[in-house]
Amino acid sequence: MWSFILRRLLYNVPVYLGILLLVMGLLRVRNPVYAYLGKNADEKQIAQLEESFGLNDPFIVQYGRFLWKGLRLDFGESWKYQGTTVREKLLASIPPSMSITVPALILTSVISITVGLMSSFYRGRWIDRLLVIAAVLGMSISFLVYIIFGQFFGAFLPKQMGLEWWPLEIGGSFDLWFSMSSFSVFGLRVPYPDINAMTWVKFCLLPVLISVIVSMGYDTRFYRAVMVEECNRDYIITARAKGATKRKIMFVHMLKNAMIPIITRIMTTLPFLITGSILLEMYFNIPGMGRTLITAITDMDYPMIQGFTAVIALLYILSIILTDVLYALVDPRVRLS
Amino acid sequence: MTGRLLRSRGARKFRRNRLAMAALGVILLYFATAVFLFFGGVSMEATKERVAPKHTPGFFQTPDLDQRLAFAMHFISEVDSATRLASRRDQHPHDILVEKALAERRPARLEPQRYDELLDEAFGILEEELDLVDNIADHPELEPRVERVEEIAAAFFPMPTGWEGRAYWSRTFLGSDAAGQSISIRAIYSIKVAFQIGLITSVISVLFGSLLGAAAAFFGGWVDHAITWVFSTLSSIPYLVLLSVLIVVFFGTIFDDPERPFLSLVPIYVAFCSTFWIGPCRVIRGETMKIKELEYVQAATAIGFGRVYILLKHVIPNTAHLMFINFSLLFIGAIKSEVILSFLGLGVKGQASWGIMIRDAKDEVASYFFWQIGAATFLMFVLVLAFNIFTDALQDAFDPRHVD
Numbered sequence: 001m002w003s004f005i006l007r008r009l010l011y012n013v014p015v016y017l018g019i020l021l022l023v024m025g026l027l028r029v030r031n032p033v034y035a036y037l038g039k040n041a042d043e044k045q046i047a048q049l050e051e052s053f054g055l056n057d058p059f060i061v062q063y064g065r066f067l068w069k070g071l072r073l074d075f076g077e078s079w080k081y082q083g084t085t086v087r088e089k090l091l092a093s094i095p096p097s098m099s100i101t102v103p104a105l106i107l108t109s110v111i112s113i114t115v116g117l118m119s120s121f122y123r124g125r126w127i128d129r130l131l132v133i134a135a136v137l138g139m140s141i142s143f144l145v146y147i148i149f150g151q152f153f154g155a156f157l158p159k160q161m162g163l164e165w166w167p168l169e170i171g172g173s174f175d176l177w178f179s180m181s182s183f184s185v186f187g188l189r190v191p192y193p194d195i196n197a198m199t200w201v202k203f204c205l206l207p208v209l210i211s212v213i214v215s216m217g218y219d220t221r222f223y224r225a226v227m228v229e230e231c232n233r234d235y236i237i238t239a240r241a242k243g244a245t246k247r248k249i250m251f252v253h254m255l256k257n258a259m260i261p262i263i264t265r266i267m268t269t270l271p272f273l274i275t276g277s278i279l280l281e282m283y284f285n286i287p288g289m290g291r292t293l294i295t296a297i298t299d300m301d302y303p304m305i306q307g308f309t310a311v312i313a314l315l316y317i318l319s320i321i322l323t324d325v326l327y328a329l330v331d332p333r334v335r336l337s
Numbered sequence: 338m339t340g341r342l343l344r345s346r347g348a349r350k351f352r353r354n355r356l357a358m359a360a361l362g363v364i365l366l367y368f369a370t371a372v373f374l375f376f377g378g379v380s381m382e383a384t385k386e387r388v389a390p391k392h393t394p395g396f397f398q399t400p401d402l403d404q405r406l407a408f409a410m411h412f413i414s415e416v417d418s419a420t421r422l423a424s425r426r427d428q429h430p431h432d433i434l435v436e437k438a439l440a441e442r443r444p445a446r447l448e449p450q451r452y453d454e455l456l457d458e459a460f461g462i463l464e465e466e467l468d469l470v471d472n473i474a475d476h477p478e479l480e481p482r483v484e485r486v487e488e489i490a491a492a493f494f495p496m497p498t499g500w501e502g503r504a505y506w507s508r509t510f511l512g513s514d515a516a517g518q519s520i521s522i523r524a525i526y527s528i529k530v531a532f533q534i535g536l537i538t539s540v541i542s543v544l545f546g547s548l549l550g551a552a553a554a555f556f557g558g559w560v561d562h563a564i565t566w567v568f569s570t571l572s573s574i575p576y577l578v579l580l581s582v583l584i585v586v587f588f589g590t591i592f593d594d595p596e597r598p599f600l601s602l603v604p605i606y607v608a609f610c611s612t613f614w615i616g617p618c619r620v621i622r623g624e625t626m627k628i629k630e631l632e633y634v635q636a637a638t639a640i641g642f643g644r645v646y647i648l649l650k651h652v653i654p655n656t657a658h659l660m661f662i663n664f665s666l667l668f669i670g671a672i673k674s675e676v677i678l679s680f681l682g683l684g685v686k687g688q689a690s691w692g693i694m695i696r697d698a699k700d701e702v703a704s705y706f707f708w709q710i711g712a713a714t715f716l717m718f719v720l721v722l723a724f725n726i727f728t729d730a731l732q733d734a735f736d737p738r739h740v741d
Contacts, residue, residue, distance in 0.1 A: 018570035029586045136729070140722035142676045144695050145714050152702050271575070278577050279677060290577075294681060297581045300588075309578060316573050 004328055008321045019313045020070075023306060024063060031055070032302040036079055049079070053302065066306065075307030080299050086307035089292060097288030100204050100280065101273040104211040109266055112216055113255075116223025120231055121250055131220065138217035147283045150210040167198075168206045170284070207280045219265070226261045230254045260330055267323035271316040342657050347735040357730030363723040370525065371532035381598065384526045384689045387517035388440040388508045392701065395512040395520070395708045401474040406483050409490040413459050416444075416493045420452050434493075439517065441497040441505035452493075459489045512708040514697060523689040524712040530690040531672050531720070534602065538609035539667035546614035547653065547660050550621035555629055555648050564622075568615045576612060580674070583608035584683045595687030605684060609671055617663040624656050658735035665728040669721055676717070691717045 033049045034041070053076070054062050069075065075086035119131045151170050158166040230236065231254070239249050278290035285291075289308065296304035342348060351357060370378075390411040394400050400408070415437045416430065423430040430452050434444035447455075462482050470476050473483070497505045511521040553564040571579065587593055587604040594601060628634060629652065637647045672691075678684030679692025691713040698710035 014566060015569050015573060018566065019573055022570060023574070023582065026582050026586055030589065035589065136725050137722065140718050140725055142673060142691075142695065142714065142717060144676055144680055144692075145710065148695070148699055148702055148710060156703060279680070282681070293578060294581060297585055298682065300585070305582065309574065309582070312575055312578065313573050316575065320573070 001328070005321075005325055008324050012317050012321060016314065016317055017067075019317075020066065020310060021063065023309045023313075024059075024066065027302055027305060028055075028059070032300070036300040036302065052076075066310075070307075070310055073311075075310070076303040078296075078301055078304050080296070080301040080304070086303050089304065090289075090307060090311060093287055093289045093292045096286050097281070097290065098273060099200065100207050100211070100286065100288070101277065103204070104208045104215075104277075105266070105269060105273060107208065107212045108215045108219055109262075111212065112219035113223050113262065115216070115220045116227055117250060117255065119220065119224045120227035121246070123228060123231070132224070135217045135221045138213070139221075143214055143279055146210055146214050147279060150206060150213075151283065154206045154209070167201050169202050170206075203284070203286075207277075207284045207286070211277055211280060222265060223258075223262070226258050227254060230258050233257070260327065263326055263330065264323055267319055267326065270319040270322075271312065342661075345735075347658060351730055351734035354730045354733070356726055360723040360726040360730070363719060364727060367528055367720050367723075368532065371529050374526060374529035375533075379522060379526050381526070381688055383519075384523045385518060386440055387513075388442075388505070388519040388522075389513040389517055390439075391513060391515050391517045392704075392706050393509060393513040393517075394706070396510045402477070402480060402483050403473045406473060406486060409459075409483070409487045410463075412490040412494045413456065413486070416452060417456055417460075420456065423449075439494075440508055440519075441501045442494050443497070444493060445495050447492070455489045455492060459486050462486055511712050512706075514694075514709050515701065520694075520709050520712050523694060524691070524716050526689050527691045527694065527713065528716065528720075530602075530685060530688060531675065531717070534605055534609070534675050535668040535671040537606055538613055538671045539664050541606075541610050542613035542667055543617050543660050543664045545610070546617035546663075547621040547656060549614070550618035551625045551648060551653050551656065553618070554622045554625035555644070555652060564618070568618055571612065572615050577677070579612055580608045580678065581681070581683055583611060584678070593686070598685075598687035601686040605675065605678065608678075609674065613667050613670065616667065617660065620659050620663060621656050624659055625652055628652050628655055658731070662728060662731050662736065665724055665731060669724045669728070672717065672721060 032053065033046050033055065037045060037049070050056055054065060057065075066075075073087050073090070075090075078084050078086055078089060081089070115131060119128045122128045155166075155168045155170045158168070235257070236249060236253060239253050244253070278294055280286070281288045281291035282294065289312070293305070293308045293312075295301075296308065390408045393408065394404075399405075416434065419433040419437065420430045422428075422433055429446075429449060431444055431446045438444060462485060466479065466482050470479070473479060496502065508519040508522055511519070511524070514520055514523070549564050553561045584604045587607075591597065592600050592603045634647060634651060637651050642650075675684055675690060676692035676695060679690055680696045684690070684692050694709055694713035698706075698713070701707075701709060
C-alpha cells in the first residue's frame with residue numbers, strides 16, 4: 001500500500017512541475033510589467049517592478065526561486081493591492097468559497113445519488129423517463145441563465161413583491177458580514193470566518209441552491225448510468241433469487257458496489273470546493289478564490305495569478321492522488337496495475 | 338472510414354431512433370442557417386444598426402402606457418430638436434431627420450409648418466394632461482391621449498408598409514436591446530458565431546486528440562509517457578483558469594481588437610483547442626489499448642504491414658464512432674464555454690453572440706425585460722438540446738458499454 005502511495009506521489013511530481021512551467025511560461029509571453037502598467041508607465045516604475053518580480057534573471061532562475069519560495073507559500077506581494085501579500089489574499093479567499101461549495105457538494109451528492117437510484121430502480125417506467133428528460137433539458141440551459149433567473153426569482157422578485165421576511169439576498173454586501181477572526185499556527189495567520197446561521201442563509205443559500213440545480217442534471221444522469229450498470233450484474237440476480245427485498249437490494253447490495261464510481265465522482269469535484277465556482281462568485285459578489293483569481297487575471301496582477309494557480313493545481317493533484325489511494329483501498333486489484 | 342461507419346449496424350440502429358433523427362434535422366437546420374449567414378445572409382452592420390427605441394418589447398406584449406408614451410416621445414423629441422436646428426440653419430427639417438431614421442422607419446417629408454403644428458399639439462397634450470399625473474400606467478382613462486401622441490409620432494415617422502414593412506417587422510418582432518439594436522437579428526447572427534467556434538475547435542481538437550491518443554497507446558514506451566504527461570498536466574489546471582490565462586496571453590495584440598471581429602476569435606480557438614483535445618485523446622487511447630491486442634491487428638503485423646500503416650489504416654478507423662461522439666460532446670462544450678467566457682469579458686469581441694446577449698441582458702431582467710435573454714437562451718437551448726439528444730443516440734447506437 002505504502003509503495004503504491006509513494007509511486008503515485010512520485011509520478012505526479014513531474015506533472016506538477018510541468019504545470020508551473022506552463023503557467024509561468026504563458027505569463028511571460030508578453031512582458032508582465034508592460035501588460036500591468038499599460039502604455040504610459042515611466043521607466044523608473046518599470047525598472048522597480050521588474051526588479052522586485054525578478055524578471056531580469058534568466059527564466060530558469062525565476063522558476064527555481066518560485067519553487068523554493070513556494071514551499072513556504074511565499075508568492076510575493078500583490079501588484080494591485082499594494083502592501084498585501086498573495087498568501088494573505090489566498091488564505092482570506094478560501095473560507096468564502098468553501099461556505100458555498102461544501103454545502104453545495106453535500107446537497108448535490110445526496111440528492112442526485114437518491115434520484116439516480118430511484119431512476120434506475122423504476123427503469124423504463126414513466127418516473128424514470130420523466131427524470132431522464134428533465135436531466136437532458138436541464139443540461140441544455142446555460143449556467144448563466146440559471147444564475148440570472150435564480151437571482152431574479154430567488155431574491156429580486158420576492159423583494160419587489162414586498163415580502164419583508166424573505167431572507168435571500170442577491171449578494172453584494174458580502175464583505176460587511178463576512179468578518180474574519182484569525183488564529184496563528186507556526187507564525188502563519190489563518191483566518192476563519194465568523195458565520196452565524198442567519199447570515200449564511202441570507203447570502204449563501206441562494207448560490208448553493210443554484211449550484212445544486214445546475215449540477216443535478218449531469219450528476220443524476222451519471223449516477224443513474226452507474227446504478228443501471230450494477231442492476232444487470234449477476235450478484236443482483238442472485239440476491240433476487242434468494243428472496244432479498246427490493247429495498248434491500250437497492251440500498252445494501254447495489255449502493256455498496258456502486259461506491260467506486262461514486263467516490264471517484266465526488267473526489268474529482270473536491271478541488272472545486274476550494275476554487276469555488278467562478279461564475280457564482282462573480283455574480284453574487286463573493287470574495288472567494290475563483291473571483292479573486294479572475295479579477296487578478298483581468299487586472300494582470302501577475303504574482304497573484306502565479307500564486308493562485310500554483311496552489312489550485314497542487315490541491316487538484318493532491319485530490320487526484322487521494323482518489324487513487326481510496327480506489328486502491330476499496331478495490332485491491334488497482335494496487336497491482 | 339465514414340462510409341463503413343454509415344453502413345454499420347450501429348448506424349441502422351441510429352436511423353431507427355426517431356427522436357435522434359429529429360435532433361439531427363434541427364442541427365442541420367441550424368447549420369444551414371449558419372452557412373447562409375456565413376455567406377453574408379445577415380451582415381455584421383445589420384446587427385449593430387438601431388432599429389427601434391431602446392428596450393422595445395416583442396410582439397406578444399402591449400407595453401404599458403408610460404412605455405408607449407416614451408417610445409412616441411422618442412420620435413417626437415428627435416423631430417423637435419431637428420426643427421430647431423433646421424430653423425437656425427434655414428433647412429428643411431426632413432434633411433436633418435433622415436439621419437435619425439431607425440432602419441426602415443424613415444421620416445416622412447411634411448410641409449415645414451406642419452412640423453410645428455404637430456409638435457405644438459403633442460407638447461400641449463403632454464404638458465396639460467399627461468404630465469399632471471404621477472404614473473401614467475395607473476390612469477387607463479388617458480389612453481386616447483397617449484394614442485393621439487402616438488399618431489403624431491407615426492405622422493413624423495410612418496410605419497413602413499409592404500416588403501419594407503415585413504423587413505422591419507422581422508427586425509423588431511423580438512424587440513430591441515439597450516442600444517436599440519434588433520434582438521432577433523442579433524440572436525440569429527449568433528448562430529454563425531456559435532458554429533464558427535464550435536466547428537473549428539471541435540474538428541481540430543478531435544483530429545489532433547485522437548491521433549495523439551492512438552499513437553500513445555499504439556507505440557507505448559516514451560511516446561505514451563510524454564503524451565500522458567502533457568495531458569495530465571493540462572487537465573490538472575482548472576479548466577476556466579487555463580482558458581483565461583491562455584486568452585490573456587493575446588491581450589494587447591491584434592487579436593484583441595473589437596474592430597477586427599474575425600481575428601478576435603483566434604484566442605478562443607487557441608484556448609479551446611488546447612484544452613479540448615484532452616477528452617478525445619484519453620478515450621481513443623483507452624480504445625486503442627484494447628484494439629491493438631485484437632487478432633486483426635496481429636494478422637496485419639504478421640502479413641508485414643508497417644506500424645504506422647496499421648495505425649492509420651486499421652486502428653484509427655475502428656475508433657471513428659468514438660470520434661463522432663467526442664466531436665458532438667465538444668461542440669456542446671464549445672458553445673457553452675463561449676457563453677461563459679463572453680460573460681467574463683474574455684470571449685467574443687465586436688460582434689453579437691449568445692454570451693454577449695446574455696451578459697447584456699443581466700441588468701434588463703431587473704426591469705422585467707426578458708426579450709433579449711429569452712431569445713438568446715431559446716436559440717441556444719434548442720441547439721444544445723438537439724446536440725445532447727444526438728450524442729445520446731450516437732452513444733446508444735455505437736458504444737456497447739453505454740447505458741440507456
